[in-house]
Each structure stands twice: as structure tokens, then as C-alpha cells.
Amino acid sequence: MDVRHLQYFLETAKRRSFTKAAEALHVTQPTISKMIRILEEELGVELFDRTARQIVLTDAGEAVMIQAQQIVRSLENLSVDLADVTSMRKGQIRIGLPPMTGAPFFPELIAAFHKLYPRIGIRLIEEGARTIEREVESGSLDLGVAVLPVDAERFDMFTFVKEELRLVVHHGHRLARRQTVRLVELSGEKFLMFREGFTLHESIPAACIQAGFKPDVIYESSQWDFLSGMAEAGLGVALLPETICRKLSPDKVATITLVSPRIPWHLVMIWRKEGYLSYAAREWLRFSKERLSLPNL
Structure with missing residues (x-):
């Protein structure tokens, strides 16, 4: 008919x-x-x-x-x-953000996007980067922020942050006045770590083992401010990204450059390779890539 x-x-x-x-x-x-x-x-x-x-x-x-x-x-x-x-007058985007990346990078970006497209809703899901990868691959999320390395056969991506981890300790710690610390010098320390589902839950122990020791993890959390608070209280040491360390008060903790090896913290926006992206998600991708991407990458 x-x-x-x-x-x-x-x-x-x-x-x-x-x-x-x-x-x-x-x-x-x-x-x-x-x-x-x-x-x-x-x-x-x-x-x-x-x-x-x-x-x-x-x-x-x-x-x-x-x-x-x-x-x-x-x-x-x-x-x-x-x-x-x-015509972008309506739609919804589901974006996964690790807790460490939301506040430093996205409020102004989301506000600018909302100003252009007030009827496109953005649903933010806070999870660890590894969990976000699984959710993007399954289609539960349209896009997400992950930490390299990411499987390039499963995801398309662009990089928007290239930083390293720094050591966070209380002011009375034996290493607090140092300018740099070799990773092997943390052997025997009590580690405060991100929980399973976060990339750092895997990358930090891997780097420690490569340096010759297995980290003694006494506490795991999904919240960077809780980890830094535990370090401030002298309960252990934490390794946190530079972006987070800049938010910490120097009166409360010391942050120290980590060397031999340096542990990278590179953030990427990922989406499923060959998967369908809605018109709204495609516009968010173009918009965020234009404002977040690092030059010459």
C-alpha cells in the first residue's frame, strides 16, 4: 500500500x-x-x-x-x-568518563556544546577506563574516554591528553623533599591504588614488576580525592596523573616526578570501529575533537 x-x-x-x-x-x-x-x-x-x-x-x-x-x-x-x-535539534549521547577526567576537561566543553544544541541530551556514565571500553564495544555507550593502550582493531580514537603519573606522599614521608624518584625506590611502600576496572589498576603494578618488585596494595578506590586524602594521612603512597596533582594542595601533600620508568597517562576519546554513530554523537565527536585534540597528532 x-x-x-x-x-x-x-x-x-x-x-x-x-x-x-x-x-x-x-x-x-x-x-x-x-x-x-x-x-x-x-x-x-x-x-x-x-x-x-x-x-x-x-x-x-x-x-x-x-x-x-x-x-x-x-x-x-x-x-x-x-x-x-x-539537523541536531534533538537527540541523546551516552558518554563514558573515568572519574579523573570529568571535572578537569569536560564541564566547559559540555556547556559549549549545550549552548549550540540545547535539545541534545548528554548522559554521562562514570566508570573506570577498562569498563568504559567494554561498554563502548557492546554499544551501551556511544563514546567514551579511555587510557592508552587501547585496542586499535576494536576502536577508533583521538588523543587529547599526554601526561605522566606523579608520586603523591604526605609531607613527613622520607621522599617528600625529593625532586625525582625512581620507581624501584617505592619497593616496600604501601600503595593506594585505583580499583579493578581502571587502567591504572593494571599499568601501575605492571610498571612496578618491570622495575623489580610487586607493589603492596593496601587500599583500592574509584575516587582520586580519597586516594590523595589517604596519602595525606600517611597511610600509603599514590601515583596520580599530573592533571590531578595540579588540583592537590601543596600544603597537604608533596607531588614528585616519577622516573625510571616514567608511567604515561594518555587519554583518548574512543568509539566502536565500524559501529553506528547517531547524528548527535557524530556532531559531539567533531565538536570535541576540534577543541580537545593535541596538535600534530
């Missing part, structure tokens, strides 16, 4: 005349008659009583008219909704 059949039928029912319907629709009267005859044959009923001086709907025609109005109205609404989506 062609929607034009229904539109021609409704116009004829409205005007009670094939001729007037043809004039309103800018087609010939035989075209109107043919379309309605096709519709009647397809439905197996007569829609109009043509024996009267002015055509009138049959009882079957009355029933069809009610449904036809709903169908045509739904199609018109669909066209409007699609126009809203493709």
Missing part, C-alpha cells in the same frame, strides 16, 4: 469530490479515481458510494478513514522527527 493512496483517499473524503480533490492535490481527476480504485481492490471493500449526487463514504470507508488519518499523521510526525534529528 502506497501512502499516496491514503492521502488521495483522505483528500477525496474531505472534499466529497474527485474533481475538487484532484485540484487540491494538483493531479488529474482520473489519477485520483485510479488511486482510490487500487486502494479499494487491495482492501477488498468499497470506500465511496458513487451512486449519490455527491460522493459519500461507505461504512467501510468511515473505518478506513480513521485509520488512514492516524497512519498519515504518524508518517508526517516521523518526517518532522527525522528532520529534528538530522
Whole structure:
């Protein structure tokens, strides 16, 4: 059934005349008659009583008219909704953010995006980077922030932060006055670590083992401020990104450059390779890449 059949039928029912319907629709009267005859044959009923001086709907025609109005109205609404989506007047984006990356990088970006596209909703999900990777791959999230290394066979990405981890200790710690610390010098220390699901939960122990020791992890958390607070209280040492260290008060903790090896903290925006991205998500990707990407990458 062609929607034009229904539109021609409704116009004829409205005007009670094939001729007037043809004039309103800018087609010939035989075209109107043919379309309605096709519709009647397809439905197996007569829609109009043509024996009267002015055509009138049959009882079957009355029933069809009610449904036809709903169908045509739904199609018109669909066209409007699609126009809203493709022109960025509506939509929703699901973005995964590790707790450490939300506040430093995204409030101003989201505010600027919202100003341009006030009817596009952004749903933020806070999880560790490894969890975010799984959610993006499954399609539960449209995009997410992850920490390198990321599987390039599963995700497309762009880098927007290239930093390193720093050592965070309380002011009475034996290393607090040092400018640099080699990782092996932390052997025997109590470590405050991000919990499972965070990339640093894997990368820090791997670096320690490479340096010749296994870290003694006494506490795990998903919150960087809790880890820094524990370090301030002298309960252990933490390794945190430079961005986070800049937020810490030098009156409360000492932050020290970590060397031999340096542990990188490179942030990327990821999305599923060859996966579908909505119009809104594609625009967010273009918008954020333009404002976040590092030069010459």
C-alpha cells in the first residue's frame, strides 16, 4: 500500500469530490479515481458510494478513514522527527568518563556544546577506563574516554591528553623533599591504588614488576580525592596523573616526578570501529575533537 493512496483517499473524503480533490492535490481527476480504485481492490471493500449526487463514504470507508488519518499523521510526525534529528535539534549521547577526567576537561566543553544544541541530551556514565571500553564495544555507550593502550582493531580514537603519573606522599614521608624518584625506590611502600576496572589498576603494578618488585596494595578506590586524602594521612603512597596533582594542595601533600620508568597517562576519546554513530554523537565527536585534540597528532 502506497501512502499516496491514503492521502488521495483522505483528500477525496474531505472534499466529497474527485474533481475538487484532484485540484487540491494538483493531479488529474482520473489519477485520483485510479488511486482510490487500487486502494479499494487491495482492501477488498468499497470506500465511496458513487451512486449519490455527491460522493459519500461507505461504512467501510468511515473505518478506513480513521485509520488512514492516524497512519498519515504518524508518517508526517516521523518526517518532522527525522528532520529534528538530522539537523541536531534533538537527540541523546551516552558518554563514558573515568572519574579523573570529568571535572578537569569536560564541564566547559559540555556547556559549549549545550549552548549550540540545547535539545541534545548528554548522559554521562562514570566508570573506570577498562569498563568504559567494554561498554563502548557492546554499544551501551556511544563514546567514551579511555587510557592508552587501547585496542586499535576494536576502536577508533583521538588523543587529547599526554601526561605522566606523579608520586603523591604526605609531607613527613622520607621522599617528600625529593625532586625525582625512581620507581624501584617505592619497593616496600604501601600503595593506594585505583580499583579493578581502571587502567591504572593494571599499568601501575605492571610498571612496578618491570622495575623489580610487586607493589603492596593496601587500599583500592574509584575516587582520586580519597586516594590523595589517604596519602595525606600517611597511610600509603599514590601515583596520580599530573592533571590531578595540579588540583592537590601543596600544603597537604608533596607531588614528585616519577622516573625510571616514567608511567604515561594518555587519554583518548574512543568509539566502536565500524559501529553506528547517531547524528548527535557524530556532531559531539567533531565538536570535541576540534577543541580537545593535541596538535600534530
